[in-house]
Amino acid sequence: MDSKSETKKIKLGISIGDLNGIGCEVALKTFEDQRMLDFCTPVIFASNKTISAHKQQLGLNLNFHGIHDPKKSLDGKINVVNVWKESPRIEFGKATTEGGKYAIKSLRAAVKSLKNGEIDVLVTAPINKNNIQAEDFKFPGHTDFLAQELDGESLMFMVTDTLRVGLLTDHIAVKDVAQAITTKLIKDKVKTMSKSLKMDFGIRRPKIALLGINPHSGDNGTIGEEDEKLLKPAIQDLFDIGNLVYGPYSADSFFGSNSHQNFDAILAAYHDQGLIPFKTLSFGKGVNFTAGLRKIRTSPDHGTAYEIAGQGKADESSFKEAVFSAIHIFRNRVEYLDLTKNPLKKQNPRKSA
Template sequence: MSYKEKNIILGISIGDLNGIGTEVILKSLEDNRILELCTPVIFGNSKPLSYIKKITKINTQIQGIDDLEQIIPGKVNVLNIWKENINIDFGTNDPQIGELAIKSFVEATEALKADKIDILVTAPINKYNIQNESFKHPGHTDYLNEQLEGNALMLLVNDNLRVGLLTDHLPLKDVAKALTPELIEQKVRTINNSLIEDFHIFKPRIAVLGLNPHSGDEGIIGEEEQTIMIPTIKKLFNEGILVSGPFPADGFFGSSTYQKFDAIIACYHDQGLTPFKTLSFGNGVNYTAGLNKVRTSPDHGTAYDIAGKGIANETSFREAIYLAIDIFNKRKINIEINADRLPTQQKQITTKKSQ
């Protein structure tokens, strides 16, 4: 039996080594009970991890390997993907560290595509220092959308609170132009399918937030709700998707209306992430819904200001691991259920033969 058949293989990209990423990775894996659920493989190098372990006084035991075929179940494996020595300078924006963060992420993505790992959890990166000639993406999600099958949707998750985005890393001045019926349809269908397949919510209720103040006040403060959003939402509802809106965003969370829905879709990044992080910061997970592979990440960034001090909270990263495992297992259940289903005609033939 190969290593892949024994356990869920969890790939982890190292993120920015000058931030808190490595610390929260190591803290999340410090409790050996997590090894009963998965076999972690950190794409990086044993030397800087050992150094950060010492500085932050973390006791996680790591095992260096040079090939994915060397993965040892029951161990925290570190795949050595570079050999050069590097200088860790916590809290510093370093282009070399950015290059290594992207090297880790790209190699982990290739392993995910090739089914050499089952799920991917990504540590935080600095979007500025990752840019180079071969990587010109604003972040993880855009690259994964290009490399994997499906249509990516950023979905922030904390228990029953799920917030998705119509547009994510887009300047605010460009949001209104980007809101087309086609985009809204694609995102609503993606989140509806994800709620069914990844979360096993079989009649999901979805809310869409309006773009303008007071959802445009029937066209007085903007026409996008009347001309684009409402007709598209009605069309999807008539098709059987339980989607409602657009709701005025200002009172939607304050009035706890969000608790009546399985997911909320915001028009732009801060409209969705500000209330989500207010309610869930430190416990939320960023899940890339809509793709054929499972990727999650914590809901925070590199946190340069506390890097190397041993005080970073690992809860969000640990929750990202648990959510990735849970979704992977739910997808396996879906495959098994569908494999057991016989076409109606075949069932009738089988029944007649048995009579």
């Protein structure tokens, strides 16, 4: 990494999520701690009025710098880009059409700025997957929208310092999981995960475990044939070309036996198979990272939490971790790309996590 990259203050964009949830609260609480401004320059996509309303409701002690152009953001300030002029109605704890509408306005503006290079990374506050649906926005969540906008083979990757869990399938119904999993999908997700572990986490020879699709990984075809016909051949093919990929492992005992500690990452077949153990082991400290894209996006590992919205009770720990993860991944990626372009540069040896 050159000296310019080392000294650059990373511009960190924030989309505020559902206005009626805890998104604004956890974002503002994170940067109420002035020390956070030493690590990055926050750029919140919302409006002065909206942020002021949340600040007043929550009794937070912070100042922000209102701007109309993301390029005008200032280091050492909490910058708020005025995406809208009106004052949308805020109804804490309620899933409203208006709440979803402005969540998408914020997200679209932030992603546009990310694509244009006006911000370096993006942290997204939680949205409600129902009230964001509109004629011009028909995505089940952030990941699918970002995959379209930012190019690449996206992977929903839940990460902490010691645990990383990716998903073969994410926001689809359980009844559709087996049909959605193909040999190509397995190989693509493993390749995306492996590349991310190298580029974003600095692991030279990543070791990956795949969890079985069926109970007991199908018991040799007794409980479903997908593990025998899809997972095992794909794993063997990937291993044969040099990937350290193993499995399929029976999901019910994998985490309880601490087998996950033997791998740099785990690829789960479907949403709850991966996220239940991940959140059980790391809730409040986990981060949702969309791997495989040309830009970096992270988010906290929780939802809108309507039940405590507007009450000042939300814990900002996961959002803060999402901020630190975005910064860390950005720096790792810059270093990786620099070393790729200049392979004769001295590289510090790194071991698998």
